[in-house]
Amino acid sequence: MNNWFKAAAVLGLMACSTGLMAQKLPVIQQTSFKKDSTYITKFGAIADGQTLNTKAINAAIDACNKKGGGVVVVPAGLWLTGPLVLKSNVNLHLKKGAMLQFTKDFNQYQLVEGNWEGIPQMRNQSPVSATNATNIAITGFGVIDGGGEAWRQVRKEKLTESQWKKWTSQGGVVSADGNSWYPSEQWLQATKMKNAGEITPDKTPEFYKSIKDFLRPNLIVITKCKKVLLEGVTFQNSAAWCLHPLMSEDLTVRNVTVKNPWFAQNGDGIDVESCNRVLIENSSFDVGDDGLCMKSGRDEAGRKRGMPTENVIIRDCKVYHAHGGFVIGSEMSGGARNIWVDNCTFIGTDIGLRFKTTRGRGGIVENIYINDIQMIDIPGEAILFDMYYMSVDPVALAGEKRELPKVETLPVTEATPQFQNFVVKNVVCNGAAKGIFIRGIPEMHVKEVHLENMMLQADKGIDIQEASGITLKNVTILSKETNPVVDIINSDRLTFDKLTYKKDAELLFRVAGDRTKNINIQNTDASKAKEKIQYEFGASAQNVTIK
Template sequence: MKRSILLLSIVFMCFSKEVFSQSYSWNKLPQIQKTSFKTDTFNILKYGAKADGITLNTKSINDAITACSNKGGGVVLVPGGMWITGPVEMKSNVNLHINRDAVLQFTDDFKQYKLVEGNWEGRPAVRNQSPISGTNLTNIAITGTGIIDGNGDAWRMVKKDKLTETQWKNKVASGGLLSDDKKTWYPSEQSLKGSKIENAGVLLPGKTAADYADIKDFLRPNLLVLTNCKRVLLEGVTFQNSPAWCLHPLLCEDLTVRNVYAKNPWYAQNGDGIDVESCKNVLLEGSTFDVGDDGICIKSGRDADGRKRGKPTENMIVKNCIVYHAHGGFVIGSEMSGGARNLFVSNCSFIGTDVGLRFKTNRGRGGIVEKIFVKDIAMKDIGGEAILFDMYYMAKDPVPLAGENREAPKVVLLPVTEETPIFRDFHISNIVCNGASKAVFIRGLPEMKISDIYMDNMVLTAKKGIDLQEAKNINFKNVRVIVADTNPVVNIQNSSLISLDNLQYNSNADLLFNVNGQSSGIKVTNTDASKAKTKTAFSAGADSKALVMK
């Protein structure tokens, strides 16, 4: 695998130096303010903590954090050992430091986690208190090279199709309950009950946390939630086995995440790596993600709640990260109703993710996602699309399970309203993908086409090529697609102002361009169409004048 990554990296050096039509934007990266702490150290041992794997150390750890903050801040030290604890609450000016030989193990006793009013998937919601949380804090950190374990296996439901036969039998034998169709295991009756309630946990008018007690177990917490905090550092720690999302900074400013490892089982439902939601001035670098859902995900609230909040995720740098198993390597959406802008992603590797670059939304979200810059990305063994833009997100795994059939969405034209999402102004360059189901898939809405996408200097090896639907002003330059299915290499449907400059493809391809529907303004330059058995095909009302080769 190391050799494959090295070869992909060498290809980058062969690319043209001209990578972005707006490359100057990379010179205007955000400045992130750093944390700073006193050297005073507060060892949790001095507050009565015991590393015997039995004692519940919740009070001792929180007492150390409170004492540290009250005395002006410093380092709260978790030394080597196995430390069992309930919820830990961060406070301002505290650096919670986890030693290399330490495991901060959160208890599987659900009674230790009280129901609180918080946020889930972009909406106000009731959840169990997160294992680690902090609200309205300034200058906080979690550092070290030890392990923080959320005991997520005790919380999560699991689908039978995602386990081996032996794993499934062991899970059923451990207790819990099965869904009516016997295809999903739930850890408790409360968990099963909650699964049958639409939008379970969403905080309704006039309700309080106490009103959700009968489905408490279903309301799984995120491992780490930091809300409205400023100057935050997460560095070096392994965050693993989260009940739901692993890392969730919400409405934070000046956030640095460096050299962390987010690790969840591949079957972990909602087991995202990091979800940066409505945050400003963010640096994520040198980190590794191997999780059950999206790896690096950008969010900003859902539907009317997100639009009312009106806080985009903006001014963010992502660099030198690796994503192994995940539904997407770098992801925006689908809860992006507050928008996202000025995001810079570079020098990352996606190995075995379902999708590489994944940009998803649907009607009802609203929000504008724009000024997104991505370059120098190496991908290998991508299960679905290497690059995906989709405005018909269905809240399902991006790669269907064996035997699962999915119908294409019905395409209808609707009026443009505040609920109509917008994807525009993306710049993607220097991409190598060695193996995917499809190279590029762009699917917009009839009333709001995905627009102003610039892709150049790419080598994409996949089963299928480029598929554009309901798109406008899409530009490819110096792109090579090597595909198994060459009928067609490029499909264009109901799209306009498409530019392909120096497109390279398989020799003897069956069909180079398939154009259908209301498509127009397709310009092909510096491309040898003679290598294809058939250059163009037009159907479903498409005019042969829609495509011009020069």
């Protein structure tokens, strides 16, 4: 039995012990291709970096598909091209030294109906796309570059002064406040509209053309496909999200490298949206937004689609710069469930494990099993559950002011999101702004989260607000700030079993709120703290048990 299946067995047993339903690991169907090879050079492709090879490469794909499938070979060389469309039974294979460079000429990308951030939107055609295809792949050893710098907005505060001068000297438009660069005036004007690209009856083709530059394409979009393989290739420099499988089944992502500049707006690594049976393994991500991200549609559109992302295995992956290492949300309105994450390393991601949503989303995220996570140098939280996601960078930039959300209780509706039934085990983090942050909403707490065997070194300790059924077992939190080590607000059924902290901490627990109750502290030496517990805002000692 290999380490993964041992871990899965442990997770399953742990899930049973904590009241969660243990799930069998999903079986992901694999692709299979004829050995027939079709070289793009036979259709007139030229590797001079100047010739546009769109027609030649698409012709090779079409010919391969028509003869029953096989391998379309991209030899070593620099191949300039426009959008490519994969067809059933075709494996697009990049040889060593092969680079597909997608043109920065926006005119080569047609406007097409697509999906962006969980809702139907008009977009520029993706550099590589497939729709309703079966048994497709992108494999090999080469590089696919999306030419993203031509498409993206850039914020001044994310560049050095010399970088900013160089960027703005290439043309484009600088905002009136001088803080952002845009590729064109129509790009800038579109930012002043709400959901400019959203497909609605009142918008005409002429309108979409007037904001075409703004409608950035994702690099790889796989829609409603079955049996998909992405293996070995480096995917980089996307205009928006890099890899976007949407409403697809039996997806395998193996040994890939995904790279975007750290300042790339919406430069996610992989966004698995409303997909079933997914395996992501032995891959690395160094991007401008979330690294490994699970989604399922946004608000009413996502609930209407009603397709959760489910039955996902993620193992042996590394995430470098990203807003989050492993992420669920915030567009999770169709739900996410039955997800296993094992043996992943996060190096400098803004947040490590990031679960985010907000009122209006709806959707249930449940049965999430996470094991063996290593993290270093996390600017934000090592582990975060947040139901007040505000669509901003997770770490505030220098001088940026943010207000706390207004806390109020609203009625529970289909638009109320839910996080429940998580097991997170064996986590080590050296360096974070905060160890653990759990923040639900008054009408729907974050529920049933089991955190076990953790060593977290952070500036601040543990912050739990509006949560129920949270267990921390054998957790060591070495926080610089110890007043308090653990902050609890309006939460119930919390268990701290063998909590370890720095000696001579100022205050071990601050317990606040008249809705806080059933706090159980056991196997924890509270004598090392100068003060054991403070009660505030209606909380009282009768709701806390220390054994």
